[in-house]
Amino acid sequence: MLAPWRSPxxxxxxxxxxxxxxxxLQLATVTPEGYPANRTVVFRGFRDETNxxxxxxxxxxxxxxxxxxxxxxxxxWYFSESREQFxxxxxxxxxxxxxxxxxxxxERQQIWQxxxxxxxxxxxxPHPGAARDxxxxxxxxxxxxxxxxxxxxxxLLLEPQRVDWLELCGEPQNRWRYVRxxxxxxxxAAVNP
Amino acid sequence: MLAPWRSPxxxxxxxxxxxxxxxxLQLATVTPEGYPANRTVVFRGFRDETNxxxxxxxxxxxxxxxxxxxxxxxxxWYFSESREQFxxxxxxxxxxxxxxxxxxxxERQQIWQxxxxxxxxxxxxPHPGAARDxxxxxxxxxxxxxxxxxxxxxxLLLEPQRVDWLELCGEPQNRWRYVRxxxxxxxxAAVNP
Numbered sequence: 210m211l212a213p214w215r216s217p218x219x220x221x222x223x224x225x226x227x228x229x230x231x232x233x234l235q236l237a238t239v240t241p242e243g244y245p246a247n248r249t250v251v252f253r254g255f256r257d258e259t260n261x262x263x264x265x266x267x268x269x270x271x272x273x274x275x276x277x278x279x280x281x282x283x284x285x286w287y288f289s290e291s292r293e294q295f296x297x298x299x300x301x302x303x304x305x306x307x308x309x310x311x312x313x314x315x316e317r318q319q320i321w322q323x324x325x326x327x328x329x330x331x332x333x334x335p336h337p338g339a340a341r342d343x344x345x346x347x348x349x350x351x352x353x354x355x356x357x358x359x360x361x362x363x364x365l366l367l368e369p370q371r372v373d374w375l376e377l378c379g380e381p382q383n384r385w386r387y388v389r390x391x392x393x394x395x396x397x398a399a400v401n402p
Numbered sequence: 403m404l405a406p407w408r409s410p411x412x413x414x415x416x417x418x419x420x421x422x423x424x425x426x427l428q429l430a431t432v433t434p435e436g437y438p439a440n441r442t443v444v445f446r447g448f449r450d451e452t453n454x455x456x457x458x459x460x461x462x463x464x465x466x467x468x469x470x471x472x473x474x475x476x477x478x479w480y481f482s483e484s485r486e487q488f489x490x491x492x493x494x495x496x497x498x499x500x501x502x503x504x505x506x507x508x509e510r511q512q513i514w515q516x517x518x519x520x521x522x523x524x525x526x527x528p529h530p531g532a533a534r535d536x537x538x539x540x541x542x543x544x545x546x547x548x549x550x551x552x553x554x555x556x557x558l559l560l561e562p563q564r565v566d567w568l569e570l571c572g573e574p575q576n577r578w579r580y581v582r583x584x585x586x587x588x589x590x591a592a593v594n595p
Contacts, residue, residue, distance in 0.1 A: 230482040237430035237440035237476070245438060247430035247478035249487050283430070285440035289423040294442050334574065334594065341577075341592035348574035381527065381541035384534075399534035401527065 212260045212395050214372040214387045218295055221288045234286040236264065236367075238275040238301075246275055252286075253320055256366060262297070264365040265320060265328075268305055269336050273363070276301045282367055292377040297369045304364040317364040318356075326352035332361040375402060405453045405588050407565040407580045411488055414481045427479040429457065429560075431468040431494075439468055445479075446513055449559060455490070457558040458513060458521075461498055462529050466556070469494045475560055485570040490562045497557040510557040511549075519545035525554040568595060 225231030232252045240246055253263040262284070266272060276282065284297040304313045321329065333350040335342040342348075353359050372387040382402035387395050418424030425445045433439055446456040455477070459465060469475065477490040497506045514522065526543040528535040535541075546552050565580040575595035580588050 228482075230480075233480060233482075235428035235430075235440060235478045235480070237428075237438035237478075239432050239436060239438050243432060243436065243472065244474050244491070245430035245432050245472075245476045246491075247428060247440060247476040248489060249478055249480045279436065279438075281437050283438045283440040285428045285430075285442055287423075287426060287428070287442045289421075289426075296441060298437070298439075331595075337594050338577075338579075339594050341594055384531075386531075401530050401532050401534055402524075 213397050214374060217374055221291055221293050224291050225288055234284050237283045238272050239279040240275050241278045261366040261368050266363045266365050267332060267337055268361045268363050294375040296373040298371040299367045299369040302366040306360045318358055320364050321358040321362055322355050329353045332359045406590050407567055410567055414484055414486050417484055418481055424481060427477050430476045431465055432472040433468050434471040454559040454561050459556045459558050460530055461554045461556050469496060487568040489566040491564040492560045492562040495559040499553045511551055513557050514551035514555055515548050522546045525552045
């Protein structure tokens with residue numbers, strides 16, 4: 210069942226459908242040492258029949274160690290035209306090459322197939338964050354097979370538990386909080402901006 | 403002395419000078435329970451003669467308890483026209499009404515003065531995040547005095563320790579890492595995107 214915050218989020222996405230950067234959002238995690246980390250990732254749609262947001266990531270990226278230790282994240286998503294912010298706090302599920310769940314593995318393969326050749330090629334680049342590899346051939350890789358995800362390719366699912374929606378354009382501003390209770394039901398309340 | 407990442411950041415800000423939302427950035431912190439938190443805040447410029455980013459916040463907001471426990475934050479700042487991301491990890495200094503440092507207190511007063519009446523009024527609104535106050539008069543407050551900051555008004559300074567600059571538009575993309583060493587010197591290196 211779709212959570213109640215899905216409608217306003219779908220409206221914001223529709224309103225910004227001509228701006229590719231409206232699908233960029235910021236994902237915060239916590240490092241094993243307890244420090245905050247924050248980076249921009251691309252929204253790859255919701256997993257069918259769920260409220261899980263799909264993100265892709267490289268198995269060699271820093272966030273992997275972070276979410277193995279602390280599997281919770283908070284997304285901050287700002288829409289500049291409609292002046293709205295969605296904060297989505299939830300658990301993170303990593304679907305790597307060795308993930309045993311067949312349904313999740315199938316999902317990983319499908320998302321890989323839908324990526325562009327350019328996006329797929331990045332998973333064949335040298336280790337992200339390592340000292341710069343200046344050999345041009347290291348980045349001029351042949352596009353990987355669309356049917357077989359590279360080992361470095363991971364799918365990341367965020368299952369929201371709490372959502373905060375702020376509309377800056379109201380007078381005064383409007384803000385709603387949604388919390389998923391133990392039975393899976395979403396409680397919803399207007400709160401002060 | 404200006405840190406070496408200040409020039410590319412100044413260029414990005416200049417290039418986006420007609421887009422007010424380019425001064426919106428995402429600040430990640432850690433809750434006392436060890437969970438990530440993430441929200442959009444407005445960049446209020448650098449403190450003179452320093453590399454400290456200025457942000458304003460409400461003493462009643464959730465991030466206050468977070469940064470008292472874990473005074474580190476990571477900013478993620480994405481510039482949509484130039485397709486660049488800056489990640490700034492650093493320590494957070496809260497300048498509240500009772501902060502004893504006279505220089506910081508003066509800075510707090512100056513930033514308060516530069517806010518618009520609308521921005522100042524928000525600090526006189528009902529408790530943010532509490533159940534919605536539906537009385538229109540609660541939000542229709544008289545603009546506070548520009549010379550005397552309300553008790554709720556806090557200045558927040560982020561002193562970067564590590565910066566990661568990613569240019570998505572390169573072929574391949576370009577990425578630099580800057581780290582401030584114990585002597586205050588910024589080490590700089592090209593890394594793989």
